Amino acid sequence: xxxxxxxxxxxxxxxxxxxxxxxxxxxxxxxxxxxxxxxxxxxxxxxxxxxxxxxxxxxxxxxxxx
Numbered sequence: 308x309x310x311x312x313x314x315x316x317x318x319x320x321x322x323x324x325x326x327x328x329x330x331x332x333x334x335x336x337x338x339x340x341x342x343x344x345x346x347x348x349x350x351x352x353x354x355x356x357x358x359x360x361x362x363x364x365x366x367x368x369x370x371x372x373x
Contacts, residue, residue, distance in 0.1 A: 316368070323360075327353060 331349055338345050 316364075319364075320361075323356075327356070 334345055334349060
């Protein structure tokens with residue numbers, strides 16, 4: 308059961324990374340001329356995503372394993 312939970316977590320991490328990669332590449336291709344303006348927005352979104360989503364998920368994971 309524990310192994311299955313780790314596999315699910317790994318799948319979420321990979322899925323999240325793929326979604327963000329596709330978003331950033333899509334923005335770069337569509338907004339070639341204004342990429343410098345939108346890069347701040349994308350960087351902020353990635354930071355918020357890491358702190359809010361993965362930070363809380365890591366805290367829950369640590370709590371369950373303690």
